[in-house]
Amino acid sequence: MAQRDPPFGRWISWTLLFAAPALAAVIALAVFDGSAALNLFVAVALALAIAGIAARLVVGRIERLRGLLERDDADETALSDPGARGIVGEIADVALRTHRRYGERIAQLERQAADGERIIETLSVPILVVRRDKRVANVNRAARAIFGEAARGKTLSAVIRDPGVLDAVDDILAGSAGEEVELSIVDAVTRHLLAQLLPIRAPGGEGTAVIIALQDLTAARRIDQTRSDFIANVSHELRTPLSALIGFIETLHGPARDDAPARERFLVLMREQAERMSRLIGDLMSLSRIELHEHSRPDRRVDVIAAAQRVVEVLQIKAKTKAIGLRLDMPDRLAVVIGDDDEITQIIQNLVDNAIKYSPKGSTVSLAVRHGRAASGEEDIAIVVRDQGEGIDAEHVPRLTERFYRVDPARSRALGGTGLGLAIVKHIVNRHGGRLEIDSVLGEGSTFAVKLPAALSRAAVRSA
Numbered sequence: 001m002a003q004r005d006p007p008f009g010r011w012i013s014w015t016l017l018f019a020a021p022a023l024a025a026v027i028a029l030a031v032f033d034g035s036a037a038l039n040l041f042v043a044v045a046l047a048l049a050i051a052g053i054a055a056r057l058v059v060g061r062i063e064r065l066r067g068l069l070e071r072d073d074a075d076e077t078a079l080s081d082p083g084a085r086g087i088v089g090e091i092a093d094v095a096l097r098t099h100r101r102y103g104e105r106i107a108q109l110e111r112q113a114a115d116g117e118r119i120i121e122t123l124s125v126p127i128l129v130v131r132r133d134k135r136v137a138n139v140n141r142a143a144r145a146i147f148g149e150a151a152r153g154k155t156l157s158a159v160i161r162d163p164g165v166l167d168a169v170d171d172i173l174a175g176s177a178g179e180e181v182e183l184s185i186v187d188a189v190t191r192h193l194l195a196q197l198l199p200i201r202a203p204g205g206e207g208t209a210v211i212i213a214l215q216d217l218t219a220a221r222r223i224d225q226t227r228s229d230f231i232a233n234v235s236h237e238l239r240t241p242l243s244a245l246i247g248f249i250e251t252l253h254g255p256a257r258d259d260a261p262a263r264e265r266f267l268v269l270m271r272e273q274a275e276r277m278s279r280l281i282g283d284l285m286s287l288s289r290i291e292l293h294e295h296s297r298p299d300r301r302v303d304v305i306a307a308a309q310r311v312v313e314v315l316q317i318k319a320k321t322k323a324i325g326l327r328l329d330m331p332d333r334l335a336v337v338i339g340d341d342d343e344i345t346q347i348i349q350n351l352v353d354n355a356i357k358y359s360p361k362g363s364t365v366s367l368a369v370r371h372g373r374a375a376s377g378e379e380d381i382a383i384v385v386r387d388q389g390e391g392i393d394a395e396h397v398p399r400l401t402e403r404f405y406r407v408d409p410a411r412s413r414a415l416g417g418t419g420l421g422l423a424i425v426k427h428i429v430n431r432h433g434g435r436l437e438i439d440s441v442l443g444e445g446s447t448f449a450v451k452l453p454a455a456l457s458r459a460a461v462r463s464a
Contacts, residue, residue, distance in 0.1 A: 241273035329368035
């Protein structure tokens with residue numbers, strides 16, 4: 001390292017400082033001894049010269065020490081400089097070692113902070129960090145999906161407008177150990193969240209901040225509500241036939257004990273109620289089984305045309321009994337999907353059976369299988385069932401696939417419906433990655449179309 005001359009002003013000040021004792025002694029001798037002026041001048045000059053040399057050495061070493069410490073590559077190699085010896089080297093050595101220790105510690109803390117930020121950023125749990133001024137200091141990716149990309153830097157009240165959360169933040173900044181608050185965010189879909197708030201050291205180490213972790217309770221709330229509704233509906237659906245059966249049995253044990261015609265009539269009614277409960281239990285078990293595997297896609301090839309033909313053969317007698325025509329419209333080439341054969345058959349059977357139930361005498365129910373294109377451009381297979389019934393009011397259409405939902409409950413029960421047929425269809429369609437479309441016009445009838453991804457990428461002509 002090149003020698004750097006000490007600043008002139010600093011050199012002069014140190015010279016006067018070192019020369020001060022000698023100058024004081026010379027002045028004292030001059031006052032008390034009355035020495036000659038020449039001797040006095042020489043003494044003063046000599047004192048200043050010696051002090052100047054000493055000051056230059058001290059200031060030079062200080063400057064060299066500062067230069068060593070200011071070097072970008074300051075480490076032990078800097079002490080190999082020939083000028084870094086003696087007290088300067090010792091001080092520089094201690095300073096550089098201390099600097100390195102603190103540098104390593106700071107680097108370690110910075111790495112830990114960066115790792116912590118990366119972990120928070122990738123967590124699926126929405127997290128916000130709120131400073132003492134109640135502005136949002138950090139928002140991870142999951143939280144930005146809820147509150148938007150611009151949430152960082154905003155006041156908390158502009159991001160979360162829940163009094164309970166705002167009060168909890170105030171409590172924590174005042175010294176509280178932490179709180180939990182339930183809140184709801186009303187948007188296109190209402191979200192139910194549990195906010196867990198804890199105090200942390202503020203970014204930069206300035207006081208206390210608050211970290212808010214949000215747990216989404218929406219699915220749990222929906223499941224609880226669905227379970228409650230399901231139990232209530234099942235209880236209601238079973239109560240009626242059970243009450244009827246108990247009443248018939250009591251009548252047969254009592255007034256109708258010896259009444260043969262009444263006994264025959266009651267036995268027929270009892271059979272109907274028992275069959276109703278059997279259908280309900282069968283549909284419940286079917287729905288439960290489908291839901292259990294709804295998350296796993298089937299992997300077998302299913303011939304939709306063959307499934308449709310089997311359904312028509314089974315339901316042809318029922319349609320004739322009601323004087324309803326059953327028309328089958330099939331394409332001239334294979335219609336194959338990747339799916340579960342039994343479930344595809346169940347989709348078709350449920351839709352056609354419903355159409356027959358709600359169609360008037362003398363009308364026609366049509367079942368068609370068609371090739372089409374999805375919005376993505378991929379080929380799909382459509383199963384279309386159309387009836388000529390009374391139609392369904394538009395307000396009821398979005399709820400038709402809900403469990404036990406009926407447009408006309410009394411009529412549905414009278415026709416033997418359980419209220420689960422379309423719910424089963426919806427879950428099967430979901431499992432197969434398809435979609436269900438419903439179109440209905442009052443007084444004209446309804447059309448139910450199930451569209452499933454085709455298994456063939458190109459047309460295959462059916463063999464005779």
